[in-house]
Amino acid sequence: MALETELAAALAAPPRGNPAIDFEAWALRVFAHQYERNGPYRAFCERRGVTPRSVASWHEVPAVPTAAFRRLELACGPPEAVFRTSGTSGGPDARGRHLVPALALYDAAALAAFERFVLPDAARPPWAVLLPSPALRPDSSLVHMCAAAADALAPRADWYVGADGLELERLLARLADDERSGEAVLLAGVTAAFVALFDACRARGRAFRLGPGSRVMDTGGQKGLARPVSRAAFLRSCWTALGIPAYFCVNEYGMTELCSQRYDSVLDDRFHGRSLAPRRLVAPPWLRTRVLDPDTLAPVPPGATGLLCHHDLANAGSVSVVLTEDLGRLVGDDGIELQGRVAGAPPRGCGLLLAELGGA
Amino acid sequence: MMRLEVQTREALDARVDAALLARRAAADLPILARAEALARAAARWQRDGRLADVLVDTTGFSRPMIDAVLPLAADAFAASAIVALVERELGAGAIEKPPPAGPAMVLHVLASNVPALALPAIALGVLVGAVVLIKSGRDDPESAPAFVEALAAERPDLAATVVAAYWPGATTVLEDAALARADVTVLTGGDAALAALVPRMRGRCVLHGPRTSIAAVGRGALADAPTVAARIAADAVLHEQRGCLSPQTAYVEEGGAMAPREFADVLLAALETARERLPPARAAVEERAAVRVAWDAAEHEPGTLLRGAPGAGVILQDAASFRPPIGGRTLRVHPVRELGMLPGLLPMGVVECVGLAGGDATALAAPLLARGVARICPVGRMQRPTLSWPRGQHAPLGTLLGRPAEPCLEIER
Numbered sequence: 102m103a104l105e106t107e108l109a110a111a112l113a114a115p116p117r118g119n120p121a122i123d124f125e126a127w128a129l130r131v132f133a134h135q136y137e138r139n140g141p142y143r144a145f146c147e148r149r150g151v152t153p154r155s156v157a158s159w160h161e162v163p164a165v166p167t168a169a170f171r172r173l174e175l176a177c178g179p180p181e182a183v184f185r186t187s188g189t190s191g192g193p194d195a196r197g198r199h200l201v202p203a204l205a206l207y208d209a210a211a212l213a214a215f216e217r218f219v220l221p222d223a224a225r226p227p228w229a230v231l232l233p234s235p236a237l238r239p240d241s242s243l244v245h246m247c248a249a250a251a252d253a254l255a256p257r258a259d260w261y262v263g264a265d266g267l268e269l270e271r272l273l274a275r276l277a278d279d280e281r282s283g284e285a286v287l288l289a290g291v292t293a294a295f296v297a298l299f300d301a302c303r304a305r306g307r308a309f310r311l312g313p314g315s316r317v318m319d320t321g322g323q324k325g326l327a328r329p330v331s332r333a334a335f336l337r338s339c340w341t342a343l344g345i346p347a348y349f350c351v352n353e354y355g356m357t358e359l360c361s362q363r364y365d366s367v368l369d370d371r372f373h374g375r376s377l378a379p380r381r382l383v384a385p386p387w388l389r390t391r392v393l394d395p396d397t398l399a400p401v402p403p404g405a406t407g408l409l410c411h412h413d414l415a416n417a418g419s420v421s422v423v424l425t426e427d428l429g430r431l432v433g434d435d436g437i438e439l440q441g442r443v444a445g446a447p448p449r450g451c452g453l454l455l456a457e458l459g460g461a
Numbered sequence: 462m463m464r465l466e467v468q469t470r471e472a473l474d475a476r477v478d479a480a481l482l483a484r485r486a487a488a489d490l491p492i493l494a495r496a497e498a499l500a501r502a503a504a505r506w507q508r509d510g511r512l513a514d515v516l517v518d519t520t521g522f523s524r525p526m527i528d529a530v531l532p533l534a535a536d537a538f539a540a541s542a543i544v545a546l547v548e549r550e551l552g553a554g555a556i557e558k559p560p561p562a563g564p565a566m567v568l569h570v571l572a573s574n575v576p577a578l579a580l581p582a583i584a585l586g587v588l589v590g591a592v593v594l595i596k597s598g599r600d601d602p603e604s605a606p607a608f609v610e611a612l613a614a615e616r617p618d619l620a621a622t623v624v625a626a627y628w629p630g631a632t633t634v635l636e637d638a639a640l641a642r643a644d645v646t647v648l649t650g651g652d653a654a655l656a657a658l659v660p661r662m663r664g665r666c667v668l669h670g671p672r673t674s675i676a677a678v679g680r681g682a683l684a685d686a687p688t689v690a691a692r693i694a695a696d697a698v699l700h701e702q703r704g705c706l707s708p709q710t711a712y713v714e715e716g717g718a719m720a721p722r723e724f725a726d727v728l729l730a731a732l733e734t735a736r737e738r739l740p741p742a743r744a745a746v747e748e749r750a751a752v753r754v755a756w757d758a759a760e761h762e763p764g765t766l767l768r769g770a771p772g773a774g775v776i777l778q779d780a781a782s783f784r785p786p787i788g789g790r791t792l793r794v795h796p797v798r799e800l801g802m803l804p805g806l807l808p809m810g811v812v813e814c815v816g817l818a819g820g821d822a823t824a825l826a827a828p829l830l831a832r833g834v835a836r837i838c839p840v841g842r843m844q845r846p847t848l849s850w851p852r853g854q855h856a857p858l859g860t861l862l863g864r865p866a867e868p869c870l871e872i873e874r
Contacts, residue, residue: 166757
């Protein structure tokens with residue numbers, strides 16, 4: 102655990118949320134650590150003839166496909182937590198499991214990135230969380246991430262998804278209170294829950310004007326939606342239903358198999374003089390993403406579409422390089438755009454949390 | 462080329478009206494004359510050099526692949542097969558007579574997975590005396606008009622009964638216009654496309670949704686494993702493994718001259734050789750990514766060994782089971798104790814064709830028919846059906862004519 106502890110300290114070091122990380126050095130060190138302690142991963146590497154001695158750069162560390170998380174116990178030690186992917190079909194085989202031996206590292210990574218990309222103005226509003234509580238879904242990495250971030254960064258957090266789904270009446274009452282108080286609020290949750298909220302507002306002819314600095318953090322995209330909603334339409338609804346402008350709406354991209362997350366750049370850009378920069382999903386410095394050609398697994402030219410392959414140092418306790426079933430492209434020097442999920446890949450993702458709990 | 466793009470409902474209606482008039486004028490033409498004209502048109506169509514050039518562009522297939530698959534489409538029009546089909550379905554002597562009473566118009570909405578799907582569609586409609594409206598798929602809008610052109614050079618009166626059209630998918634006004642005129646609609650495509658169209662039909666409906674095919678290798682055939690493997694590889698590689706007749710899995714009987722695991726290596730070598738002869742198509746990143754994801758997932762299935770890579774790959778699995786197809790020129794290999802176990806492994810209504818090497822087609826016929834299989838043939842012949850192929854177990858002519866029929870299975874020996 103020494104490496105994980107050291108890395109957690111490095112990620113949490115000041116300036117918080119943006120520490121200097123020698124990615125290359127850490128990547129090679131973490132790979133050697135995983136090769137030594139993670140038996141299934143070592144076997145995977147050996148089948149490819151790769152060892153820590155043969156790897157000279159972080160690009161060369163073998164990537165494990167997400168499918169492997171459905172079958173293998175990929176961990177460097179006994180897990181402190183086991184996170185499971187969401188999915189409503191395909192049976193247990195279709196659900197991936199991420200064994201996390203060092204929750205402190207997970208929390209350090211999650212907190213630092215959340216603070217940087219969702220609260221770059223150092224605001225500390227109370228939270229309304231459109232997710233099941235940790236007690237209800239202890240195996241959801243998204244729920245854990247939100248709980249950890251709320252514990253550290255929010256004066257108060259209330260959870261609005263119960264065993265039967267989204268608790269609309271309670272949420273609407275809360276938003277009415279927030280509107281009256283004029284104080285900022287942070288709404289965090291799956292996109293499908295927000296869409297259900299917007300639909301309810303429309304059906305009742307209700308619209309809120311939440312206090313200045315209120316913001317939305319949504320995740321999950323189209324997964325689990327009862328009807329397709331474009332990103333532009335989602336952002337319009339944030340304004341019309343909640344009074345939250347698009348530049349305070351941050352989309353999150355995470356995976357059960359990763360300890361780190363990417364976030365919409367919009368708020369970080371706004372508070373750092375880059376308001377005209379294009380929206381993109383940006384990452385903390387310990388998470389890098391390559392876009393790979395499906396045939397050769399070599400990087401595609403900049404801007405071209407390919408399979409997303411994440412290299413997450415915060416995954417030091419399991420496997421750091423994860424080849425996803427997501428298609429996307431690089432945007433600018435530091436961002437990606439998610440373009441969808443590969444056809445035929447099993448349905449999964451936090452967007453399905455709500456559907457599993459009785460629908461939106 | 463003559464890509465016949467239709468822009469308005471009025472234009473489509475006018476073309477259908479003209480074809481209906483032509484149908485009336487040609488009503489007395491005997492089926493034999495129709496069959497002969499169709500066979501000559503197919504040969505003419507195959508010689509059309511412009512078509513091959515266009516198909517390389519629109520389908521993304523390599524030129525050697527186009528050159529390999531165009532003859533397959535034309536060869537399906539063998540006169541002897543048509544005569545046998547007509548006699549079998551319509552009775553002795555029917556070939557000398559005009560078509561029996563049947564639908565005034567048949568609409569075919571075609572998929573894009575393989576080129577030249579329009580040819581059998583047109584031929585069967587012409588044989589039953591119907592107007593045939595072809596809505597081509599996006600990747601092959603040219604084969605149908607090229608065939609109509611070829612038919613016009615042989616029998617302009619018959620060509621006038623065929624309307625080859627193209628419009629982009631989900632052009633609702635044109636789809637609805639076509640569906641409203643059709644007495645029979647034959648839909649080929651993915652589940653989403655079918656679901657969008659079926660509720661809007663007026664007439665009878667024949668659906669050809671996604672299906673797959675398999676090869677079965679009896680232990681006796683393993684004495685000449687390289688030949689068998691080359692034939693299976695050819696069947697898989699033709700049409701880039703995208704068609705319902707493309708084998709995705711080979712079941713290999715244990716106890717022969719070669720173990721299934723060794724046969725997997727021979728099959729890989731055959732796929733690699735086929736790749737040299739028929740270079741892969743230009744494929745969209747989405748399609749290639751789907752193959753990669755499925756391939757990677759297979760690596761972690763219990764009892765699985767991977768050989769090669771997507772593009773020329775074999776997935777050897779210990780368990781005798783049916784697994785979803787991967788495509789991208791990859792073949793799963795499963796050992797089976799006895800080929801007689803094979804029908805019990807197959808899900809209902811999923812497998813279109815079984816290519817056999819060394820097995821007993823007669824013994825397998827009844828149980829495979831019960832599982833929804835429509836065709837049994839030797840390996841190496843899987844991509845070479847004639848017009849008599851009862852696709853989806855539908856009698857080719859009887860289905861268009863609305864005649865009740867039992868599910869069909871064709872055995873080619």
